[in-house]
Amino acid sequence: MVSNIQKEKAEKFLKFHHDEEILVLLNSWDIGSSRLIEACGYKAIATTSMGMAASLGYPDCQVMQLPELIQIISGIVKAVQAPVTVDIEAGYGNNSDEIIESVKKIIATGIVGVNIEDSINLSPALIDETEFCERIAAIRALSDSLGFHLVINARTDAFYTSSASQKEKLSESIRRGNKYREAGADCIFVQPVWDKPSIATLVKEIHAPVNILFNPTIGDGVPPSIRELQDMGVARLSLGSSLMKATLALIKKAADEILNQGTSEILLEAMMPVAETTAAYKMAIGAGK
Numbered sequence: 001m002v003s004n005i006q007k008e009k010a011e012k013f014l015k016f017h018h019d020e021e022i023l024v025l026l027n028s029w030d031i032g033s034s035r036l037i038e039a040c041g042y043k044a045i046a047t048t049s050m051g052m053a054a055s056l057g058y059p060d061c062q063v064m065q066l067p068e069l070i071q072i073i074s075g076i077v078k079a080v081q082a083p084v085t086v087d088i089e090a091g092y093g094n095n096s097d098e099i100i101e102s103v104k105k106i107i108a109t110g111i112v113g114v115n116i117e118d119s120i121n122l123s124p125a126l127i128d129e130t131e132f133c134e135r136i137a138a139i140r141a142l143s144d145s146l147g148f149h150l151v152i153n154a155r156t157d158a159f160y161t162s163s164a165s166q167k168e169k170l171s172e173s174i175r176r177g178n179k180y181r182e183a184g185a186d187c188i189f190v191q192p193v194w195d196k197p198s199i200a201t202l203v204k205e206i207h208a209p210v211n212i213l214f215n216p217t218i219g220d221g222v223p224p225s226i227r228e229l230q231d232m233g234v235a236r237l238s239l240g241s242s243l244m245k246a247t248l249a250l251i252k253k254a255a256d257e258i259l260n261q262g263t264s265e266i267l268l269e270a271m272m273p274v275a276e277t278t279a280a281y282k283m284a285i286g287a288g289k
Contacts, residue, residue, distance in 0.1 A: 001108075002061060002071050002107070002146045002147060002148045003110070005110075006110050006112060006148060007147070007149075008149040009082075009083040009084075009112045009115070010083065010112035010148050010149050010150060011149065012083055013044055013083035013112045013113055013151050014149055014151050015087065016043060016044060016236075017151070017186060017187050017209040017235050017236060018165050018235070021200075021230065022044065022049060022065065022226060022229060022230040022234055022235065022236070022237055023043065023044065023236045024044035024047075024214075024237045025042070025044060025045075025047070025085075025210055025235065025236065025239065025259075026042060026046070026236065026239050027046050027047060027048040027051065027087075027238055027239045027240055027242070027243060028045055028046070028047055028051070028076070028272075029048055029051030029052045029054070029072075029244050029286070030052070030055055030072060030075075030076070031075045031076055031079045032284050032285075033051075033243070034047075034076045034079060034080050034084075034283075035079055035080060035283075035284045035285065035286075036206075036280060036283060036284035037083065037281035038080045038082050039120055039284060039286065040283070042082070043082060043083075043215060044082050044083045044084070044085065044097040044112075045076060045080055045082050045083070045084045045085070045086070045263065046084075046085045046086075046087070046238060047072075047073060047076070047084075047087050048087055048239075048240055048241045048243075048244060049061075049062075049064070049087040049088075049089050049117075049241075050240070050241035050242070050245075051241055051244035052087075053249075054071065054241075054244055054248065055072075055132075055244075056068060061089065061118060061121040062090065062092065062121070063088050064084070066102055067285045068152075069086075069088075069092070069106075070105055070106065070109060070137075073086050073106070073109050073111060074109045074110075076224060077109050077110040077111060077280060078110075081112070083112045084110070084111045084112060084113075085111060085112060085113030085115065085116045085151060085153065086106060086109075086111050086113070086114055086116065088102070088103070088106060088114050088115065088116055088119075089116070090116065090117055090119070090120050090127070091103070091116050091135060094202060096134050096135050096138040099135055099139070100138050100139065100142055102143060102172050103139055103218045104142065107142075107143075107146065107150065112150065112151060113121065113151035113153060114139070114150065114151075114152060114153065115148060115153040115189065116139070116152065116153070116154060116155065117154075117155040117156075117157055117178065117189075118132045118154070118155065118156050118157060118176065118180075119157035119160065119161050120277060121209070123161060123162065124161045125129060125161075126157060126158065126161065126166060126176075127181055128155070129176050132154075132180070133179055133182070133183035134182075134183075136152060136154055136180055136183040136184050136185050137183045139152055139184070140152065140183070140184030142220070148239045149186075151186045151187070152184060152185045152186050152187070153185070153186065153187045153188075153189050153211055153225045153236070154177075154180040154183075154185035154187070154189065155188075155189035155190075155191065155211075156172075156176040156180070156182075156188065156189070157175050157179060157191075158172040158173045158176060158190075158195050159173060159190060159191065159192060160192060162189060165273060168197070168200055170193075170201060170202070171205075172211070173190045173193075173202065174201070174202065174205045174206055177190065177202070177206040177208065177210075178205075178206060178207055180208075181207055182207070183238060184210065185208065186208070186212050186234065187206050187208060187209040187210070187236055188206050188209070188210055189210075189211035189212075189213075189236075189238070190202055190206075190210065190211070190212065191211075191212065191213035191215075191238075191240070192213050192215060193212065193213075193221055194212075194213075194215070194224075196224055196228075196232070199229070199232055199234065200232055200233075201233055203233040204233075209235030209236060210233070210234055210235055210236070211234075211235065211236035211237070211238060212229060212234050212236070212237055212238075213238055213239075213240050214226070214229075214237045214238060214239050214240075214242075215240060215242055216237070237285070250266070250270055251270060252286065253266045254267040254270070
């Protein structure tokens with residue numbers, strides 16, 4: 001059963017992909033990070049599979065079990081007012097039937113969108129594109145049968161896993177992106193690609209809103225700004241696992257300094273000014289009420 005509120009949030013989230021202003025998603029992993037992101041003014045909440053897995057002590061790539069995923073996203077949906085879209089990796093199933101059963105349970109949490117990818121454990125061999133289209137079409141049919149528009153963000157990992165040339169990876173991403181759109185996807189996610197000519201080509205040649213990963217650690221040179229990406233026609237921008245990785249990196253640096261040097265300069269710098277840290281905490285616990 002899909003509530004009217006869930007339907008309305010899904011419609012709002014879909015509209016964000018067609019606004020002139022780019023949709024920026026910071027990618028959270030639990031209730032606290034989701035509430036803080038919402039309180040900072042972001043229009044929607046998107047999860048990161050790596051972040052959720054790491055919060056449970058797991059590596060990425062569907063080591064986390066479906067019931068654990070559902071528990072996390074159920075808490076997030078209840079805690080925030082913004083639309084929530086969830087990273088379901090390869091779909092939590094080995095075929096369309098299994099994936100549909102998983103997606104039914106995920107939709108029941110109140111989410112309005114899913115991110116599904118065409119690689120298994122980031123294997124160099126991507127899922128056959130016809131098979132992946134069947135999975136997208138099955139999810140779209142499920143959404144239609146429930147009477148609401150689940151926003152499907154279809155991710156192709158041609159750039160991520162392939163050892164082919166840049167030109168070949170670009171061509172495969174475009175071909176797959178357009179096929180996924182025809183199968184029922186609302187947005188096509190291509191990552192990690194960061195050079196302006198490739199992004200411009202993807203936006204021009206893929207006949208759907210395009211999602212780019214905003215990660216300044218990939219590629220060489222100065223990455224394009226959010227404003228530049230918006231002007232290029234990018235519809236959606238994700239941080240992926242960057243926030244969680246930065247959080248883990250801070251813990252490691254602070255812990256090493258305290259253990260090895262007996263000082264806490266890194267921790268103090270991250271918390272200063274204290275008033276802002278306290279305000280951020282109050283925003284996080286106050287959002288969603």
